[in-house]
Amino acid sequence: MNMEDLGNSKLLNWLFKPAGRVMESRLRHRLSDPVKTLQGADLRPGQTVLEVGAGTGFFTVPAARMIGAQGRLIAMELLATYVDRLTEKAAAAGLRNVEVVQRDALRTGLDTATMDRALLFGVLPYLSLPLNRLLPEMHRVLKPDGVMAVWMFPVAGWVPGSIRRSGWFDYLHKRNGVYCYRPAVRAADAPAVTPSRPR
Numbered sequence: 001m002n003m004e005d006l007g008n009s010k011l012l013n014w015l016f017k018p019a020g021r022v023m024e025s026r027l028r029h030r031l032s033d034p035v036k037t038l039q040g041a042d043l044r045p046g047q048t049v050l051e052v053g054a055g056t057g058f059f060t061v062p063a064a065r066m067i068g069a070q071g072r073l074i075a076m077e078l079l080a081t082y083v084d085r086l087t088e089k090a091a092a093a094g095l096r097n098v099e100v101v102q103r104d105a106l107r108t109g110l111d112t113a114t115m116d117r118a119l120l121f122g123v124l125p126y127l128s129l130p131l132n133r134l135l136p137e138m139h140r141v142l143k144p145d146g147v148m149a150v151w152m153f154p155v156a157g158w159v160p161g162s163i164r165r166s167g168w169f170d171y172l173h174k175r176n177g178v179y180c181y182r183p184a185v186r187a188a189d190a191p192a193v194t195p196s197r198p199r
């Protein structure tokens, strides 16, 4: 069974429905302000943004508002029940800049170097998003000056250290609890330098 099939599993969707309600509960909104956290990712009008594991949209709606009508937000999620909820929420909020995509974020299907931001909010560490496969994919889809923004709750644990050591990203800074990384220039991406001949 591949990941997308898993995302359509009736049992899994039934099991995760209560978690979806908690993720968009009033209590969560009271305890943490999604806009303040998103500001840590430096979202700006007109940006193209990939949100990995968007869940029931706690961050999706405010993020879409921050990038405005000229921006584009791809909200990627595996579970069908969350995808339905996201679609409903985006429509209710009148957001035309959100594309809800049911897909495994380990193989996004997005074009290379097209994203200004990749938001990994509340999705790390996660068994179905192993860093050794997720980081190369995020590196591939981000523009060279793009930013991978990671918000980990309740604990960051070993994840920041693993990202630094991976060689796929360079650490920029941490703002409002959000770790920001720039895609590293890797040997394979670096422009070939023609050695000048000694005269």
Ligand SMILES: C[S@@+](CC[C@H](N)C(=O)[O-])C[C@H]1O[C@@H](n2cnc3c(N)ncnc32)[C@H](O)[C@@H]1O
Pocket: 003, 023, 052, 053, 054, 055, 056, 057, 058, 059, 076, 077, 078, 079, 082, 103, 104, 105, 106, 121, 122, 123, 126, 128, 129
């Ligand atoms: C803990 S929830 C966080 C949801 C949301 N970001 C939030 O903070 O409210 C993690 C989400 O990642 C999704 N997810 C897990 N693995 C995924 C994958 N490989 N591709 C896409 N989404 C995935 C889960 O279905 C779940 O909705």
